[in-house]
Amino acid sequence: MRKFFENSKQALLITIIMFILCGFIYPFAVTALAQGLYHHKANGSLIEMDGEAVGSELIGQAFTAPEYFWGRVSSVNYNVYTREDTIPDDNGQVNYNGVSSGTFNYAPTNPELKKRIEADIEKFLLANPSVKRQDIPSDLMTASGSGLDPHISMKAAEIQVERIAQASGLPKEEINKIIEANLEKRTLGIFGERKVNFLMANLEIMKKMDRKRD
Amino acid sequence: MWQIAIVLIIYLPLVILTGHYLYRVTLQQKTWLDPLLDKVDTVIYKVCGIKRVDMTGKEYVLSLILSNAFMVFMGYIILRIQALLFLNPNNINNMEETLSFNTIISFMTNTNLQHYSGESGLSYLSQMLVIIFMMFTSAATGYAACMAFCRRLVAKTDTIGNFFIDFVRVITRILMPFSIVVAIILVSQGLPQTFSANKTVQTIEGKLQDIAIGPIASLESIKHIGTNGGGFNGANSTTPFENPTVLSNIVEMLSMMLLPGACVVAFSLMVSHRKKKAIFGKQGLAIFTAMSILFLAGLVTVYIAEKAGNPIISELGITQELGSMEGKEMRFGVAQSALFTTVTTAFTTGSINNMHDTLTPLGGLVPMFNMMLNVVFGGKGVGLMNMMMYVLLTIFIACLMIGRSPQFLGKKIEEKEMKLIALCILIHPAIILLFSALAVATPSGIAGITNPGAHGLSQVLYEFASASANNGSGFEGLADNSTFWNVTTGLAMFFGRYLTISIQLAIASLLAKKVWHSDSVGTLKTDNTTFTLLLVAIVLMIGALTFLPALALGPITEHLQLYS
Numbered sequence: 001m002r003k004f005f006e007n008s009k010q011a012l013l014i015t016i017i018m019f020i021l022c023g024f025i026y027p028f029a030v031t032a033l034a035q036g037l038y039h040h041k042a043n044g045s046l047i048e049m050d051g052e053a054v055g056s057e058l059i060g061q062a063f064t065a066p067e068y069f070w071g072r073v074s075s076v077n078y079n080v081y082t083r084e085d086t087i088p089d090d091n092g093q094v095n096y097n098g099v100s101s102g103t104f105n106y107a108p109t110n111p112e113l114k115k116r117i118e119a120d121i122e123k124f125l126l127a128n129p130s131v132k133r134q135d136i137p138s139d140l141m142t143a144s145g146s147g148l149d150p151h152i153s154m155k156a157a158e159i160q161v162e163r164i165a166q167a168s169g170l171p172k173e174e175i176n177k178i179i180e181a182n183l184e185k186r187t188l189g190i191f192g193e194r195k196v197n198f199l200m201a202n203l204e205i206m207k208k209m210d211r212k213r214d
Numbered sequence: 215m216w217q218i219a220i221v222l223i224i225y226l227p228l229v230i231l232t233g234h235y236l237y238r239v240t241l242q243q244k245t246w247l248d249p250l251l252d253k254v255d256t257v258i259y260k261v262c263g264i265k266r267v268d269m270t271g272k273e274y275v276l277s278l279i280l281s282n283a284f285m286v287f288m289g290y291i292i293l294r295i296q297a298l299l300f301l302n303p304n305n306i307n308n309m310e311e312t313l314s315f316n317t318i319i320s321f322m323t324n325t326n327l328q329h330y331s332g333e334s335g336l337s338y339l340s341q342m343l344v345i346i347f348m349m350f351t352s353a354a355t356g357y358a359a360c361m362a363f364c365r366r367l368v369a370k371t372d373t374i375g376n377f378f379i380d381f382v383r384v385i386t387r388i389l390m391p392f393s394i395v396v397a398i399i400l401v402s403q404g405l406p407q408t409f410s411a412n413k414t415v416q417t418i419e420g421k422l423q424d425i426a427i428g429p430i431a432s433l434e435s436i437k438h439i440g441t442n443g444g445g446f447n448g449a450n451s452t453t454p455f456e457n458p459t460v461l462s463n464i465v466e467m468l469s470m471m472l473l474p475g476a477c478v479v480a481f482s483l484m485v486s487h488r489k490k491k492a493i494f495g496k497q498g499l500a501i502f503t504a505m506s507i508l509f510l511a512g513l514v515t516v517y518i519a520e521k522a523g524n525p526i527i528s529e530l531g532i533t534q535e536l537g538s539m540e541g542k543e544m545r546f547g548v549a550q551s552a553l554f555t556t557v558t559t560a561f562t563t564g565s566i567n568n569m570h571d572t573l574t575p576l577g578g579l580v581p582m583f584n585m586m587l588n589v590v591f592g593g594k595g596v597g598l599m600n601m602m603m604y605v606l607l608t609i610f611i612a613c614l615m616i617g618r619s620p621q622f623l624g625k626k627i628e629e630k631e632m633k634l635i636a637l638c639i640l641i642h643p644a645i646i647l648l649f650s651a652l653a654v655a656t657p658s659g660i661a662g663i664t665n666p667g668a669h670g671l672s673q674v675l676y677e678f679a680s681a682s683a684n685n686g687s688g689f690e691g692l693a694d695n696s697t698f699w700n701v702t703t704g705l706a707m708f709f710g711r712y713l714t715i716s717i718q719l720a721i722a723s724l725l726a727k728k729v730w731h732s733d734s735v736g737t738l739k740t741d742n743t744t745f746t747l748l749l750v751a752i753v754l755m756i757g758a759l760t761f762l763p764a765l766a767l768g769p770i771t772e773h774l775q776l777y778s
Binding site: 006007009011015017023026027030031033034035041042053054058059061062063072082083099101103105107108110114133134136137138144146148149153187195 | 216217220258261262263264273276277280281283284285288331333334342343344346347349350351378381382385390393394397398401402403404405406407408409410412413415416417418419421422423424425426427429431432433435447448449452453454455458459460461463464523524526527530531532533534535536538539540541542543544545546547550566567568569571572573574575664665666667668669672689690691772775776
């Protein structure tokens with residue numbers, strides 16, 4: 001019995017010590033190191049324009065305007081919303097419930113998946129009349145796992161050039177150059193996939209459009 | 215294909231090096247961090263009143279359960295009052311009762327099944343004081359148990375090792391230094407590490423975007439090093455802030471593969487230490503090879519299944535060159551996703567870099583089967599112990615067939631041990647299948663299912679396999695934050711962890727007390743290729759026989775429907 005009591009005391013004390021060591025000291029030490037070594041990245045790799053943050057290099061955004069690249073399907077709309085989305089409607093429902101991440105979690109056999117993709121293909125073909133159905137790569141019509149994917153495949157970017165050129169008034173070569181500049185190759189030539197960061201590409205399109213207007 | 219092979223090749227030297235380090239830590243031999251860490255340890259021992267006395271198997275298990283109980287208690291309180299405490303810049307509310315119960319069991323048992331979403335469910339303080347804290351302590355608990363187990367297999371007495379000392383040494387010498395290094399590497403790839411509140415930015419289309427940040431890197435490193443797997447964000451390592459690049463993906467995979475593999479290496483050294491020093495002891499190598507065969511078979515299956523894509527999407531007339539991309543991230547593609555899926559379920563971590571619910575039927579069958587077997591490396595030490603159950607079973611069956619008396623490492627395996635081994639092997643399938651049956655038989659269980667048809671059953675099976683194997687990944691479509699699911703999976707995790715560990719240590723205690731016999735010509739060799747293949751066969755036979763009916767109704771039916 002005395003042994004049991006002694007064991008309990010040790011168990012309680014070790015819990016408290018580890019509470020402090022692992023729960024406090026460790027995360028604070030890592031934060032100090034991270035903020036000192038990689039200040040920009042440790043704060044979310046935010047992109048600033050004219051002193052205001054407009055997004056993060058690593059997080060995609062929902063784009064709907066024809067002059068910008070569109071990203072992959074997102075079940076959380078990339079956490080992008082308008083002020084109206086936060087105001088409850090007549091049923092007390094809001095369109096935007098706060099920050100989250102995830103996907104639709106449709107099984108491959110789920111009829112909802114087929115329905116969603118079919119609708120998205122129709123919508124895309126309507127907005128891009130020059131694109132043929134068989135040229136649409138599947139990454140553009142499927143939902144990413146996080147709902148925040150900042151990348152699309154090279155092919156998914158290329159089939160949008162025609163539409164972007166028309167809507168933005170920029171020449172096609174210019175847009176192809178932007179794709180080229182934001183193309184991320186496989187790491188060391190082997191690892192991962194070839195992809196385009198569409199948020200960074202869109203920022204460039206916006207800058208080019210601004211310059212043209214001036 | 216090459217990118218997968220290269221990662222695995224990098225893994226081999228790393229795991230052997232770490233195994234040797236783990237061996238030195240376990241046997242309290244000198245390591246180069248000693249001058250600093252000896253002082254830290256001494257302070258901790260002094261404050262806690264820990265004495266360097268050896269414990270019996272029973273005392274060891276009791277100390278393990280007692281300390282875990284205190285941790286559960288403290289963590290539960292924090293979750294219930296987090297809104298009142300500091301470090302809560304995003305104004306998160308207190309967690310509801312059954313959800314808190316589930317969460318706390320989940321993290322204490324190293325499962326990390328998450329029925330909440332980190333961005334909206336936990337304050338930064340809870341992420342640190344509950345989640346990070348438990349990620350360290352639950353992993354250390356698992357390793358301590360494994361050390362106690364291995365020591366007893368080679369010892370001649372049951373009074374050996376002290377739980378508190380093992381526990382502290384694992385944290386200060388392995389988990390903590392490794393986590394700090396990995397966290398900094400991850401920050402260099404873009405993981406945030408800050409205490410400031412989430413950012414709201416204005417997009418160039420004039421809308422608003424919320425960006426969730428926080429002390430993510432410090433959680434992410436121990437999440438993988440300790441094979442925990444619970445994400446800072448709801449979507450776990452699929453989110454760019456938890457896994458921004460291919461490099462971070464590889465670092466996270468190697469982190470979770472490192473220690474479970476190293477346990478086998480350390481065990482191999484403990485077993486062979488009397489003979490001349492080897493890089494990788496023969497007995498351990500036989501077990502490591504058996505695990506690797508099962509691992510590679512699973513990996514190839516997932517890769518082929520995902521690369522083939524979804525025939526229903528092909529029918530819609532778009533091009534599917536990249537393979538099945540639903541639920542996957544563009545930066546990882548099929549290859550990196552398939553590897554991560556196999557690794558996270560084989561090494562029972564449970565973090566995900568793609569959504570398992572959206573995997574093709576056969577691609578989803580593999581992670582489920584890995585967790586049902588629960589011996590393909592397995593997590594944080596307990597994987598090795600589970601495999602040892604099969605090793606003992608294989609020896610027993612093989613010896614029955616050739617008419618010799620079963621013996622392992624000089625200890626005879628007799629009736630009492632065999633009864634416990636059989637019990638231990640049966641608990642895991644019993645938990646999974648009985649709870650699954652309960653779930654599909656009750657309205658509140660069925661209410662959680664979100665995909666129609668055979669996949670619905672897969673969702674249920676996966677959830678309980680994950681809970682019982684202490685894995686923590688999920689077919690995330692399952693609407694699992696309800697009283698039914700919180701309580702049933704909570705119980706599955708609890709029994710899957712503590713019943714199994716207690717029985718395994720009891721078996722080790724029994725073996726430790728036995729008289730040692732030297733090997734004779736008649737002894738079955740347990741460190742050659744024949745034994746490895748026999749072990750794989752027994753694991754598959756037991757696994758296949760127990761789970762085949764359930765798998766046939768779930769993923770296999772779905773596969774046939776998809777291709778009909």
